[in-house]
Amino acid sequence: MIQFGILAQIAFRNLFSNFLNVVIGGIVFVGTLLFVVGSSMLNSMDSAMSKSIIGSVSGHIQVYSSKSKDELALFGHFNEPDISEIPDFSIIKPALMEIENIKSVIPMGVNGAQVSYGNTLDVVLEKLRKAENKKRRGGHSIELKDQIESYKNHVRQIVSIIQKDFANLSVLSEARSEDSESVIALRKANSADFWKSFDNDPLGHLEFLENKIAFLIPDSDFYSIGYVGTDLDSFKKDFDRMEIVDGQMVPQGQRGLLLSKFVYEHQFKMKSAQRMDDIKEAIENRHSKIAKDTDLKFLIKQNKMQTREIIFQLDPISTNKLIKLLQTLLKSQETELASLLSGFFDVNDENFLERYRFFYSDIAPLVDLYRIRPGDMLTIKAFTKTGYIQSVNIKVYGTFQFKGLEKSGLAGGLSLMDLVSFRDLYGYLTPEKLLETKQLKKATGAKIIDRDKAEEELFGDSGSSIVSTTKQVNIDEKKELGVIQTIDTSINRIYSQSEIDKGVVLNAAIILKDPSKIKETMAKINEVSSKNHLDLKVVNWQKAAGFIGQFVGVAKVILYLVVFIIFIVALVIINNAVMMATLQRTKEIGTMRALGAQRSFVLSMILIETVILGLTFGLFGTIAGSFIVKLLGHYGFPAMNDFLYFFFSGPRLFPTLGAGSVFGAMAIIIIVTVISALYPALVAARVSPLTAMQAEE
Amino acid sequence: MKNMKKYNMIKITAIYCLMQVALYAEPLSKSKMVEVLRGIDVRIRSSGDYKSLVYIEQREKGKADQVREALVYRRDADEKMMILFTKPKTESGKGYLRIDKNLWFYDPTVGKWERRTERERIGGTDSRRQDFDQSNLAGEYEPEFEGEEKLGKYNVWVLKLTAKPGVDVAYPVVKFWVDKETGNDLKRQDFALSGKLMRTEYTPKWSKLYSESKKADLWYRQEIRIYDEIDKGNSTLVIIKSVDLQALPENIFTKAWLESKSR
Numbered sequence: 001m002i003q004f005g006i007l008a009q010i011a012f013r014n015l016f017s018n019f020l021n022v023v024i025g026g027i028v029f030v031g032t033l034l035f036v037v038g039s040s041m042l043n044s045m046d047s048a049m050s051k052s053i054i055g056s057v058s059g060h061i062q063v064y065s066s067k068s069k070d071e072l073a074l075f076g077h078f079n080e081p082d083i084s085e086i087p088d089f090s091i092i093k094p095a096l097m098e099i100e101n102i103k104s105v106i107p108m109g110v111n112g113a114q115v116s117y118g119n120t121l122d123v124v125l126e127k128l129r130k131a132e133n134k135k136r137r138g139g140h141s142i143e144l145k146d147q148i149e150s151y152k153n154h155v156r157q158i159v160s161i162i163q164k165d166f167a168n169l170s171v172l173s174e175a176r177s178e179d180s181e182s183v184i185a186l187r188k189a190n191s192a193d194f195w196k197s198f199d200n201d202p203l204g205h206l207e208f209l210e211n212k213i214a215f216l217i218p219d220s221d222f223y224s225i226g227y228v229g230t231d232l233d234s235f236k237k238d239f240d241r242m243e244i245v246d247g248q249m250v251p252q253g254q255r256g257l258l259l260s261k262f263v264y265e266h267q268f269k270m271k272s273a274q275r276m277d278d279i280k281e282a283i284e285n286r287h288s289k290i291a292k293d294t295d296l297k298f299l300i301k302q303n304k305m306q307t308r309e310i311i312f313q314l315d316p317i318s319t320n321k322l323i324k325l326l327q328t329l330l331k332s333q334e335t336e337l338a339s340l341l342s343g344f345f346d347v348n349d350e351n352f353l354e355r356y357r358f359f360y361s362d363i364a365p366l367v368d369l370y371r372i373r374p375g376d377m378l379t380i381k382a383f384t385k386t387g388y389i390q391s392v393n394i395k396v397y398g399t400f401q402f403k404g405l406e407k408s409g410l411a412g413g414l415s416l417m418d419l420v421s422f423r424d425l426y427g428y429l430t431p432e433k434l435l436e437t438k439q440l441k442k443a444t445g446a447k448i449i450d451r452d453k454a455e456e457e458l459f460g461d462s463g464s465s466i467v468s469t470t471k472q473v474n475i476d477e478k479k480e481l482g483v484i485q486t487i488d489t490s491i492n493r494i495y496s497q498s499e500i501d502k503g504v505v506l507n508a509a510i511i512l513k514d515p516s517k518i519k520e521t522m523a524k525i526n527e528v529s530s531k532n533h534l535d536l537k538v539v540n541w542q543k544a545a546g547f548i549g550q551f552v553g554v555a556k557v558i559l560y561l562v563v564f565i566i567f568i569v570a571l572v573i574i575n576n577a578v579m580m581a582t583l584q585r586t587k588e589i590g591t592m593r594a595l596g597a598q599r600s601f602v603l604s605m606i607l608i609e610t611v612i613l614g615l616t617f618g619l620f621g622t623i624a625g626s627f628i629v630k631l632l633g634h635y636g637f638p639a640m641n642d643f644l645y646f647f648f649s650g651p652r653l654f655p656t657l658g659a660g661s662v663f664g665a666m667a668i669i670i671i672v673t674v675i676s677a678l679y680p681a682l683v684a685a686r687v688s689p690l691t692a693m694q695a696e697e
Numbered sequence: 698m699k700n701m702k703k704y705n706m707i708k709i710t711a712i713y714c715l716m717q718v719a720l721y722a723e724p725l726s727k728s729k730m731v732e733v734l735r736g737i738d739v740r741i742r743s744s745g746d747y748k749s750l751v752y753i754e755q756r757e758k759g760k761a762d763q764v765r766e767a768l769v770y771r772r773d774a775d776e777k778m779m780i781l782f783t784k785p786k787t788e789s790g791k792g793y794l795r796i797d798k799n800l801w802f803y804d805p806t807v808g809k810w811e812r813r814t815e816r817e818r819i820g821g822t823d824s825r826r827q828d829f830d831q832s833n834l835a836g837e838y839e840p841e842f843e844g845e846e847k848l849g850k851y852n853v854w855v856l857k858l859t860a861k862p863g864v865d866v867a868y869p870v871v872k873f874w875v876d877k878e879t880g881n882d883l884k885r886q887d888f889a890l891s892g893k894l895m896r897t898e899y900t901p902k903w904s905k906l907y908s909e910s911k912k913a914d915l916w917y918r919q920e921i922r923i924y925d926e927i928d929k930g931n932s933t934l935v936i937i938k939s940v941d942l943q944a945l946p947e948n949i950f951t952k953a954w955l956e957s958k959s960r
Contacts (some may be wrong), residue, residue, distance in 0.1 A: 077837060082759075118812050126810065131953075201954050210952070211796045220812065387755060387763045389821050391807045424699045427787075429761055435783045440764040446934055451924045452896075458901035458922070459849025459883065466851070467879055467918065468904045475750050475941040480768060480783040484790035484805055484959045526724045 032621025059509030073546025229422020247374025247398020262412025384427025745910030
């Protein structure tokens with residue numbers, strides 16, 4: 001102990017005695033600092049991301065069919081994963097709920113669908129057609145009559161705008177001659193006679209507008225939406241980060257859709273409004289200046305050019321109202337709404353906020369800011385598992401988001417749908433459907449011919465004649481058509497829990513009572529699955545998330561690799577530096593040996609000196625690293641993009657200093673310094689007093 | 698030796714000339730090619746109404762086969778066509794309605810009409826509207842002669858068809874194999890604008906029946922086999938099972954008529 005004290009004193013005395021020691025210390029300082037800050041960041045990120053994944057859709061554990069060709073990837077995969085169905089959720093749920101640590105099992109199925117809208121005129125004509133059909137079925141209310149008149153006025157307004165556009169185009173282009181079919185059709189559709197006779201034959205007039213006029217507008221919309229089909233009540237109860245933003249929760253047991261707020265704002269909102277929002281965010285959050293920012297200038301240019309989006313939505317009364325409002329705001333005598341709107345959207349740094357406020361206070365109430373509103377019916381269409389196209393009408397009850405992940409496109413990429421509608425769109429191939437296909441094929445008896453052999457088999461010597469003569473037959477339409485089946489998509493029907501549970505799902509989320517026992521629970525699920533022949537594959541949240549879940553693991557490997565390389569370099573440098581320092585001290589060591597110092601004393605002296613050097617500078621590095629972590633923990637590290645927002649589980653990451661980071665850093669320093677000092681220490685221990693004394697000054 | 702060389706030269710020249718003659722034997726003039734295309738259009742065109750029962754089978758790699766039956770209605774004089782799916786039960790009542798430049802899709806499940814394009818995959822299969830409708834090859838495409846060849850045991854002309862400017866067709870470039878004897882096309886390959894081969898279609902069976910209104914034979918492609926060249930292994934088979942040329946209801950080509958079928 002006394003000897004260790006002496007050696008420690010010598011070590012501290014020599015700490016700054018040599019420039020080489022400062023170099024060694026510098027390397028240790030940087031490596032330790034990097035390790036402490038990096039590992040603290042990644043550990044905090046890991047913990048934050050687990051909250052994002054577990055809290056948004058995956059739960060602690062996911063189960064899916066072991067017959068699946070691909071692995072489950074809830075947050076996307078490079079290709080759409082091929083996941084086999086779990087044929088009946090009502091069988092697996094009770095079996096899994098018997099496991100003690102399982103709090104709940106939530107059925108799921110991730111799928112994608114399309115929502116398409118015709119162009120603006122198609123949309124208004126569709127509304128008019130529905131209202132006319134309602135009238136034909138006996139609707140005589142004043143509201144319906146007013147509604148029909150309003151739609152008719154709106155259509156007339158759009159037709160007159162198209163006619164003006166065509167007139168302008170015909171000036172520019174000879175192709176649009178006065179005689180063209182479309183110009184004649186437009187003249188007819190905009191004539192007083194046409195609208196006077198509309199009520200005599202509304203459907204005939206609608207067909208004319210739909211087929212001769214509507215296709216002239218090219219602004220149809222098409223959206224893709226990803227969704228999780230689930231038991232919405234269980235989902236809301238168990239994923240407590242979920243909150244309704246607009247509208248309401250789907251009533252218990254009913255069909256319905258909750259759109260992700262992120263998707264709602266980014267896909268269903270009017271484009272010019274989105275651009276105004278984007279400009280505002282850039283000015284307020286990124287302190288951008290319109291005058292200097294080319295991206296913002298581009299957004300303004302788009303808004304100035306694409307005013308039709310607003311104009312087509314307005315009926316004559318709203319058009320006049322907006323013209324007056326804009327004339328007053330812009331102090332202009334212009335009477336064309338397109339020019340006024342273009343002038344309105346020509347914003348600069350001085351007037352932007354005023355125009356932004358005007359847009360939402362005066363323009364927005366006159367138009368539909370969103371393609372769909374909570375309470376509306378949405379027609380969504382998906383390619384079923386069997387390849388057919390299936391559509392369902394589904395009521396949009398509202399929008400939702402996950403607390404803390406409001407701006408994350410990853411967490412907000414999926415909307416939520418009731419399980420019954422999900423199953424309709426998924427189109428599970430039931431034994432009845434299979435049998436029907438088989439019967440149809442058998443009745444026709446068509447021969448299958450491979451692509452490679454097609455020409456030989458169809459046109460070769462063995463092929464049958466290419467021409468035949470037939471006689472016409474009477475095709476009985478009623479017999480062929482039979483009774484048309486439609487899906488019961490009644491929005492008021494309440495499905496019982498057993499109806500919701502009974503049927504196909506793709507995966508299920510499992511919420512645990514004690515998340516720390518995840519490994520034991522997974523083993524138990526595997527046991528239950530094989531015992532009951534459930535054919536389930538069990539994965540933790542990290543694996544279920546797909547490549548996103550592996551991100552932090554990969555980042556950790558990269559960090560450790562960088563730190564490892566730094567310390568390997570440090571090891572070599574320290575080894576050389578200590579070796580040089582030892583050689584410089586040959587006389588000193590020889591004298592110590594002559595005075596009776598044992599080899600073990602010299603060995604210990606070099607080792608302790610190096611370790612103390614490493615620990616001292618390592619401690620400085622750890623303190624500096626801890627200080628940085630503390631600072632970041634206080635102010636937060638900003639999420640600069642959507643991915644980081646998800647990984648940070650919010651707009652900023654607040655890292656915390658873990659004991660593992662500090663002790664890990666110290667352990668690495670001790671190992672590195674001991675290894676690097678071992679050889680020089682052995683060399684020093686072998687120095688004999690005689691050799692040392694014979695050495696030249 | 699010299700004579701031998703001379704003889705060989707003459708022989709080579711003669712073979713070369715014969716090959717040239719064989720290769721460019723009777724190249725079709727532009728007007729003749731248009732005539733060939735118009736011949737197909739006229740043969741397929743129906744003067745009166747047309748109704749057929751069609752079977753469509755779609756095969757896709759790794760998926761169960763899809764089978765459909767549909768009724769196809771045509772009134773060629775008015776440029777109108779309708780496909781009404783009848784089987785399987787889940788598809789029954791769905792339909793396409795073509796009026797002029799519009800191709801509408803109707804789904805009775807949701808009671809909604811959707812405007813579709815010429816590129817629409819009919820019922821999600823590899824077939825297109827043109828596979829069921831009347832033909833307007835001479836009006837839509839500009840032909841170019843590519844040569845003659847054998848397709849199995851049949852002698853065929855090979856034409857390259859390029860869509861005329863401003864005409865909306867499913868594929869802008871088509872390679873077309875026409876049987877010299879019957880004038881019917883037996884094979885076509887559809888290309889994207891980039892030159893990528895999209896699908897190959899064979900018509901191994903043509904059928905004809907006498908049309909009173911036309912006072913001539915009405916031809917139709919009785920069997921069409923379509924092979925997807927992008928997703929290799931996917932194919933579609935179209936078979937026209939029967940044809941009925943009786944007059945159709947006057948208002949049949951309207952949205953209201955198709956909607957009424959599912960009420």
